[in-house]
Amino acid sequence: MMKTNDLKKKYIDFFKKQNHEEINSASIIPENDPTVLFTTAGMHPLVPFLLGEEHPSGKRLVSVQKCLRTGDIDDVGDSTHNTFFEMLGNWSLGDYWKKESIGMCYDFLINVLKIDKKKLYVTVFKGNDKVPKDEESAKIWKKLGIPEERIFYMPKEDNWWGPAGETGPCGPDTEMFIDTGKEKCNENCKPGCNCGKYFEIWNSVFMEYNKTKSGKYEPLKQKNVDTGMGVERTVAILNNCESVYEIDSFKKLIKKIRENSKNKNKKAERIVADHLKASTFLLAEKIIPSNLDRGYVLRRLIRRTIRYSKILETKENYEEEIIKSVIDFYKEDYPELDKNADFILKEFKKEKKKFARTLKTGLRKFKDIAKDGDISGKDAFLLFQSFGFPIEMTVELGKEKNLKVDVNGFNKEYEKHKKMSKKGANKKFKGGLADSSKETKKLHTATHLLGEALRRVLGKKVEQRGSNITPERLRFDFNFDRKLKQEEIEEIEKIVNEKINQDLDIVKKEMSVDEAKDIGAKGIFDEKYGEKVFVYFIDDFSKEICGGPHVKKTSELGKFKIVKEKSIAAGTRRIKAILK
Numbered sequence: 362m363m364k365t366n367d368l369k370k371k372y373i374d375f376f377k378k379q380n381h382e383e384i385n386s387a388s389i390i391p392e393n394d395p396t397v398l399f400t401t402a403g404m405h406p407l408v409p410f411l412l413g414e415e416h417p418s419g420k421r422l423v424s425v426q427k428c429l430r431t432g433d434i435d436d437v438g439d440s441t442h443n444t445f446f447e448m449l450g451n452w453s454l455g456d457y458w459k460k461e462s463i464g465m466c467y468d469f470l471i472n473v474l475k476i477d478k479k480k481l482y483v484t485v486f487k488g489n490d491k492v493p494k495d496e497e498s499a500k501i502w503k504k505l506g507i508p509e510e511r512i513f514y515m516p517k518e519d520n521w522w523g524p525a526g527e528t529g530p531c532g533p534d535t536e537m538f539i540d541t542g543k544e545k546c547n548e549n550c551k552p553g554c555n556c557g558k559y560f561e562i563w564n565s566v567f568m569e570y571n572k573t574k575s576g577k578y579e580p581l582k583q584k585n586v587d588t589g590m591g592v593e594r595t596v597a598i599l600n601n602c603e604s605v606y607e608i609d610s611f612k613k614l615i616k617k618i619r620e621n622s623k624n625k626n627k628k629a630e631r632i633v634a635d636h637l638k639a640s641t642f643l644l645a646e647k648i649i650p651s652n653l654d655r656g657y658v659l660r661r662l663i664r665r666t667i668r669y670s671k672i673l674e675t676k677e678n679y680e681e682e683i684i685k686s687v688i689d690f691y692k693e694d695y696p697e698l699d700k701n702a703d704f705i706l707k708e709f710k711k712e713k714k715k716f717a718r719t720l721k722t723g724l725r726k727f728k729d730i731a732k733d734g735d736i737s738g739k740d741a742f743l744l745f746q747s748f749g750f751p752i753e754m755t756v757e758l759g760k761e762k763n764l765k766v767d768v769n770g771f772n773k774e775y776e777k778h779k780k781m782s783k784k785g786a787n788k789k790f791k792g793g794l795a796d797s798s799k800e801t802k803k804l805h806t807a808t809h810l811l812g813e814a815l816r817r818v819l820g821k822k823v824e825q826r827g828s829n830i831t832p833e834r835l836r837f838d839f840n841f842d843r844k845l846k847q848e849e850i851e852e853i854e855k856i857v858n859e860k861i862n863q864d865l866d867i868v869k870k871e872m873s874v875d876e877a878k879d880i881g882a883k884g885i886f887d888e889k890y891g892e893k894v895f896v897y898f899i900d901d902f903s904k905e906i907c908g909g910p911h912v913k914k915t916s917e918l919g920k921f922k923i924v925k926e927k928s929i930a931a932g933t934r935r936i937k938a939i940l941k
């Protein structure tokens with residue numbers, strides 16, 4: 362049996378041999394990109410480098426990245442869809458191009474994973490009025506021995522990837538499929554058909570374009586390759602498993618769920634396993650259930666778990682055992698799981714309790730509403746707002762009674778609610794990671810000054826918990842357990858402005874993580890041993906591990922002002938600040 366960890370190791374080793382540097386999984390919360398809630402692909406943390414910034418680990422990179430996709434949440438429980446998954450990826454940042462990339466893909470699949478060459482099918486981009494047909498990739502595949510009848514030209518809907526958010530790097534791709542040997546579902550069945558005959562395992566994106574805010578595709582400064590291979594799917598196909606839930610990373614979870622259930626229901630078991638795993642990873646990053654954005658996604662995952670557990674008639678608090686199992690399986694690669702285990706379990710329980718309190722009255726309300734037939738968007742929103750019913754739960758409850766739910770109407774109400782809420786208002790800011798305008802650079806440098814000023818005024822224990830920059834403002838989350846006093850805010854502003862006025866140089870130095878630690882650089886320090894990083898020095902005031910970009914001199918920043926300071930969770934404060 363090929364295990365999850367074997368595949369990861371084989372992949373990393375193979376690309377290291379091809380002169381790639383291994384980089385660590387980034388956070389599941391995208392840094393500085395307000396246009397998406399979660400990291401959905403390995404390329405996401407690399408956006409600035411795909412746009413031309415220099416990466417401290419060089420031009421060839423390889424990683425295993427934790428990802429979350431909620432677009433397919435309704436498909437979870439079938440044989441291939443998960444919300445949380447791991448993605449293997451390798452990148453050329455303006456280095457090799459199609460021939461080498463496809464060559465390496467082929468070599469890894471056929472010679473390392475020993476996949477039968479006859480089972481390999483590929484798709485390439487068919488072309489449209491803006492980008493030509495990708496005959497170059499097709500030719501390379503043919504040269505490697507893939508016959509024409511196993512190469513399919515597909516339109517943009519299938520063979521184009523990105524951008525990950527609203528803007529950023531993207532391009533045509535070539536995708537690799539394995540024939541499972543099942544019968545074709547009809548005459549036209551081909552790779553891309555989701556009947557289960559062809560299993561997609563790898564995607565190599567030729568990133569030549571940058572999609573701008575106005576919807577234009579501009580040529581990128583450099584031609585990049587971005588590949589992504591889903592770990593769960595690949596392990597499943599290598600072991601001839603019928604679904605991703607049969608592989609090692611799920612097997613134990615499913616078994617434990619079954620042991621704790623009165624009823625057997627395959628779909629419910631799978632949903633619970635998937636959602637509990639995803640919730641564990643989100644809680645490990647200190648996301649807390651709420652009615653907004655990331656918190657809402659987490660709430661939906663937890664509440665769906667509870668609902669499907671009811672169908673299974675599970676034992677009380679059995680989730681704890683499943684969560685611990687998830688932590689155990691992944692803790693070596695993701696130390697934050699073990700480190701935050703208490704927090705994860707505590708917050709999960711809290712949310713469960715909260716839901717239990719409103720569930721009964723909510724169900725009563727639902728029955729009441731359902732008496733009048735189909736459920737309007739307004740009523741679905743009422744159930745969400747007052748009783749915490751995630752929309753898909755209302756839809757599922759409706760289905761049981763043969764009632765339709767106006768999901769579009771609900772979404773409209775939800776959007777309204779988000780707009781009114783301040784956090785949701787971030788969405789209106791333009792930019793994201795793909796934006797490295799002068800303004801965001803300045804604010805990025807200001808963030809480093811702020812972090813250090815906070816430590817000097819509030820104490821050394823202060824650490825960054827998150828940051829988000831748009832061209833208009835910076836947002837900085839940190840650990841502190843009370844409201845800041847007005848004098849403290851003024852003192853922090855004073856220090857930052859002093860540093861700006863001293864016109865200090867910002868200097869970037871490359872070093873290993875250990876050297877960075879030794880010199881006392883601030884940073885998240887989740888990089889692997891030996892990994893190279895950039896440390897940005899602002900004279901001798903601040904030193905921080907960071908990918909950049911930054912301005913050259915502090916005098917470029919102008920005047921720094923804190924516009925808001927508030928609590929966002931127990932023990933976590935948020936500052937918003939601007940430069941005038």
Ligand code: SER
Pocket residue numbers: 401402403404450522564565566587588589590
């Ligand atoms: N970004 C592409 C994907 O997610 C390849 O890594 O499939």
